[in-house]
Structures are given as C-alpha cells and as structure tokens.
Amino acid sequence: MSCSHMATCPLFAKFKMKASLRIWQDFFCQGQFETCARFKLAKAGTRVPPNLLPNGKTLDLAVLG
Amino acid sequence: MTTYWPWWTVAPALAALTVGHWILVRRPLGVSGVLARFSRVREELAFDRGTAVMQAGSPALEAAMAAAAAEFLGGPLPDSLAAEAPAETGSAPQAAPAGRECAPTPPLSAHLTFLVAVAAGGFLAALSRGTFGAGTGDAFARLIGSGPVALAALAGGGALVGFGTALCGGCSAGHGLTGCGRLMPGSLLSPGVFFAAAAAVSLLLGGLAS
Numbered sequence: 001m002s003c004s005h006m007a008t009c010p011l012f013a014k015f016k017m018k019a020s021l022r023i024w025q026d027f028f029c030q031g032q033f034e035t036c037a038r039f040k041l042a043k044a045g046t047r048v049p050p051n052l053l054p055n056g057k058t059l060d061l062a063v064l065g
Numbered sequence: 066m067t068t069y070w071p072w073w074t075v076a077p078a079l080a081a082l083t084v085g086h087w088i089l090v091r092r093p094l095g096v097s098g099v100l101a102r103f104s105r106v107r108e109e110l111a112f113d114r115g116t117a118v119m120q121a122g123s124p125a126l127e128a129a130m131a132a133a134a135a136e137f138l139g140g141p142l143p144d145s146l147a148a149e150a151p152a153e154t155g156s157a158p159q160a161a162p163a164g165r166e167c168a169p170t171p172p173l174s175a176h177l178t179f180l181v182a183v184a185a186g187g188f189l190a191a192l193s194r195g196t197f198g199a200g201t202g203d204a205f206a207r208l209i210g211s212g213p214v215a216l217a218a219l220a221g222g223g224a225l226v227g228f229g230t231a232l233c234g235g236c237s238a239g240h241g242l243t244g245c246g247r248l249m250p251g252s253l254l255s256p257g258v259f260f261a262a263a264a265a266v267s268l269l270l271g272g273l274a275s
Contacts, residue, residue, distance in 0.1 A: 008091070008167065008168050008169060010116070010119060010120060010169055011119070014119070014122065014126075014127075014130065017122070017127075018127055018131070020127070020130075020131040020134065021127065021130050021131060021134060023134045023137070023138065024130070024134060027137075042167075045234075047112075047170055048169075049112070049115065050112065050115040050116040050118075050119045051115050051118075051119060053130070053133055053137075055133075055137050057133055057136075057137075059126070059129050059130065059133070060129075061114070061115045061118050061119075063125070063129075064118055064123065064125050064126050064129060
C-alpha cells in the first residue's frame with residue numbers, strides 16, 4: 001500500500017530524482033506513509049510547508065535559496 | 066426592486082463552475098479562504114518563495130535532503146544509495162488514483178488573479194442588469210438606512226462575515242458550493258446555518274423597519 005498523496009506531493013517527485021533520496025520514498029511513500037509528517041498535516045486539513053520532510057524535520061530554505 | 070437572472074440559468078452555471086474548477090485545478094472552489102491569504106501576505110509570500118525553491122531544486126537542496134536522510138537513518142547511506150546511481154524510473158509503484166486529494170496551494174499571484182476576476186465578473190453582471198452604480202439597493206436602504214449609518218453597517222457586517230468565515234473555515238462558496246458537492250458533513254451544516262441566520266436577521270430588521 002502506497003501513499004495516496006504521491007500524485008500531488010511535491011516532495012515525492014524530488015525523491016524519485018536521485019538515488020540518495022530514495023530512502024524517503026521507500027520508507028514513507030511506499031511504506032509507513034501514515035507516519036509521514038506531510039501526510040498527517042494534509043490529512044488534518046492543514047497546509048503542508050514546502051520544506052517539511054516526512055520525518056518532521058524542516059529544511060532551512062534561507063540557506064538553500 | 067433588483068431583478069436577478071432566473072435560477073435555472075444560474076444554478077447550472079454554478080454547478081459547472083464548481084465541478085469544472087475541481088477538474089481543472091484539483092482544488093476546492095472558495096473565496097473567503099483566498100481573501101484570508103491576503104490578510105497574512107508576508108507569510109504567504111514566504112510560503113510561495115519556499116515552494117519555488119523546492120520546485121526549482123538545486124545541488125544544495127539535494128545534498129541537504131540526502132544529509133537529512135542519512136541523519137534519519139542514524140548513519141551513512143547504504144552503498145546502493147550513496148553511489149548515486151540513476152534512480153529507477155520505470156519500476157517504482159505508481160501512486161494510487163488521486164481521487165479526492167487536493168493539488169498543492171497555488172501561488173498568491175494565481176489567487177490575486179482569481180479575486181480580480183471575481184470583481185470583474187460582478188462588474189459585468191451589474192452592467193448587464195443595468196444596476197451598476199445604483200448603490201446598496203432599495204432593500205438595504207429600507208432596512209438599514211443610508212449615509213454614515215449604512216457605511217457603518219456595511220463595515221460591521223463585513224467584519225462579522227470575515228470573522229465567521231475564518232471561524233468555520235469557509236463561506237457560502239466554499240461550504241455551500243464545493244463542500245456540499247463533496248458531501249462534507251461540516252459543509253452540509255454550515256450553509257443551513259448561514260441562511261437561517263440571514264433569514265432571521267432579515268425578518269428581524271424588516272419587523273423593526275416597518
């Protein structure tokens with residue numbers, strides 16, 4: 001069973017692009033997606049921050065941008 | 066007395082608009098939620114910038130995500146992943162059909178376009194009826210009055226509408242059109258309360274005015 005949000009989750013496309021990011025896809029998108037921080041927020045009707053990772057950590061966009 | 070288009074022309078148009086918006090945009094149609102975004106414009110612009118950075122991608126972003134993955138694993142990535150072999154493109158399971166899942170929030174510029182179009186639509190509708198510039202209408206003037214009193218009533222009423230829609234997460238467009246169409250329990254209840262309250266207040270004001 002995979003995450004029903006894969007079609008619309010912007011991060012999922014990122015996870016497919018690089019082998020080093022596949023761990024997120026394997027562990028969350030196609031595994032324990034109920035524990036994904038993004039899935040839980042979306043399910044609760046809350047907008048998902050763009051830089052939120054599935055494990056709840058956020059990327060510092062000021063550094064990346 | 067203001068005349069409106071017959072219901073049998075407006076109802077199918079609203080239905081087509083609501084369903085078409087979902088099919089094309091994959092987002093529920095709403096107005097108050099769009100307006101609310103402009104009440105926290107700095108936060109929304111920061112959200113849009115973050116989305117743009119994530120969508121654009123960069124080596125720094127990929128490195129940061131890979132570092133976070135390694136941290137999540139509690140150690141270095143397995144050789145099979147760290148080697149940076151091209152990711153498989155054809156064997157990954159496909160996502161389940163999106164069904165009722167929403168698309169991500171569009172940028173603020175898209176919602177600004179939407180609001181301008183709403184105002185333009187109202188303007189064109191008023192022109193088509195020949196009522197543009199006619200003020201608040203006979204019924205409003207009879208119930209509320211005119212001049213500063215009317216302006217105060219409009220400002221107070223607008224504030225109450227904003228407060229109420231923020232409190233219940235939508236207005237007659239979001240709850241009444243989209244939410245009811247999607248059989249969402251809260252949305253089935255909300256329009257009934259909206260219109261019951263409106264009818265009660267109208268009857269009360271009508272009684273006071275007569």
